[in-house]
Amino acid sequence: MATATLKKESKEEKSHRWKELGLSNAKVIDLYRQMLLIRRFEERSAQEYGKSKIGGFCHLYIGQEAVGVGAIAALRDDDYIFSAYRDHGHALARGMDPKGIMAELFGKFTGCSKGMGGSMHMFDASRGFMGGYGIVGGHVPLASGTAFGSKYLGKDSVTVCFFGEAAANQGVFHETLNLAALWKLPVVFICENNRFGMGTAVERSTAVWDIYHKASAYDMTRQWIDGMDVLEMYRVVKQAVDRARKSNEPTMLEARTYRFRGHSMSDPIHGHYRTKEEVEEQKRSDPILVFGHELLEAGILAQKTIDEMELEIKRIVAESVEFAERSPEPPADFLYENVYV
Numbered sequence: 001m002a003t004a005t006l007k008k009e010s011k012e013e014k015s016h017r018w019k020e021l022g023l024s025n026a027k028v029i030d031l032y033r034q035m036l037l038i039r040r041f042e043e044r045s046a047q048e049y050g051k052s053k054i055g056g057f058c059h060l061y062i063g064q065e066a067v068g069v070g071a072i073a074a075l076r077d078d079d080y081i082f083s084a085y086r087d088h089g090h091a092l093a094r095g096m097d098p099k100g101i102m103a104e105l106f107g108k109f110t111g112c113s114k115g116m117g118g119s120m121h122m123f124d125a126s127r128g129f130m131g132g133y134g135i136v137g138g139h140v141p142l143a144s145g146t147a148f149g150s151k152y153l154g155k156d157s158v159t160v161c162f163f164g165e166a167a168a169n170q171g172v173f174h175e176t177l178n179l180a181a182l183w184k185l186p187v188v189f190i191c192e193n194n195r196f197g198m199g200t201a202v203e204r205s206t207a208v209w210d211i212y213h214k215a216s217a218y219d220m221t222r223q224w225i226d227g228m229d230v231l232e233m234y235r236v237v238k239q240a241v242d243r244a245r246k247s248n249e250p251t252m253l254e255a256r257t258y259r260f261r262g263h264s265m266s267d268p269i270h271g272h273y274r275t276k277e278e279v280e281e282q283k284r285s286d287p288i289l290v291f292g293h294e295l296l297e298a299g300i301l302a303q304k305t306i307d308e309m310e311l312e313i314k315r316i317v318a319e320s321v322e323f324a325e326r327s328p329e330p331p332a333d334f335l336y337e338n339v340y341v
């Protein structure tokens with residue numbers, strides 16, 4: 001009896017948790033849809049990579065969707081975003097056109113970086129999407145640059161910077177946090193701790209396993225978040241963004257997540273650094289399945305709606321591939337554009 005009462009209470013509590021955050025039913029369904037779009041877009045990207053339609057490196061975000069979707073939902077249109085090389089999901093969550101992203105993956109001129117960047121270099125200045133970057137940790141100081149710019153110009157735009165836990169071992173990460181704290185910059189650092197830097201487990205590469213603790217060296221507000229929970233991501237990032245906007249206070253967040261695929265498309269899913277069983281166990285916390293289940297249970301989403309969403313997303317992704325296929329290669333003389341030296 002006691003157990004039944006407890007269950008009922010926790011279900012009701014859960015079914016209302018987005019209302020406490022001021023999110024409508026339509027908004028939370030959209031968060032679910034965004035995660036599903038990223039998942040299906042990347043599954044299709046993997047297929048196209050297998051057909052050699054996509055060249056170079058290609059790092060999938062599968063498993064980590066809740067981090068980008070929840071965090072980016074907390075931003076305004078005039079805020080800035082920096083990503084690393086696992087950037088397709090962030091670009092989609094920012095509302096960039098799937099066609100332009102797929103065309104970029106294909107190296108086509110219609111891509112969001114004119115086909116010159118590929119998978120790791122999505123860019124859309126009109127959406128404040130200041131790029132994906134391939135050098136581990138290399139973009140972290142750039143994020144403090146836009147944050148500095150906002151403060152200097154008296155604007156209240158906030159910058160959010162995504163990076164992996166391995167980037168927090170780089171010297172430039174520490175230099176940036178030091179200055180961001182000293183100069184009180186409106187920036188939120190979001191470490192996506194998926195537990196591995198390529199094939200090296202976090203426990204083998206860093207002396208401090210709770211990555212968010214690293215910000216204590218700079219007396220910066222810090223916290224870890226369940227990165228498999230899109231609403232938790234939204235809640236905590238919103239608080240940090242509001243704080244940055246109002247009082248120029250930087251924050252360091254560690255989103256605990258897991259990547260379900262290999263480090264990049266050229267790597268095996270498990271490798272020698274983790275077992276198949278571990279990956280399967282982690283998939284039980286799949287952010288899309290778990291959130292979908294919560295919305296179904298709460299009665300605001302029906303299986304029929306999910307099925308329709310799947311069809312719509314399948315069409316959007318197929319159209320993005322057709323667009324990329326049909327698009328031209330960059331012209332040869334474009335190679336000399338945007339080259340300064």
Ligand SMILES: Cc1ncc(C[n+]2csc(CCOP(=O)(O)OP(=O)(O)O)c2C)c(N)n1
Pocket residue numbers: 086134135136137163164165166167168194195196197198263
């Ligand atoms: C400065 C630098 N060193 C090494 C590499 C090679 N490298 C590419 S990805 C990667 C792992 C980074 O892991 P993490 O930052 O945790 O991001 P994740 O891949 O887990 O998203 C490394 C070492 C690089 N790109 N840049």
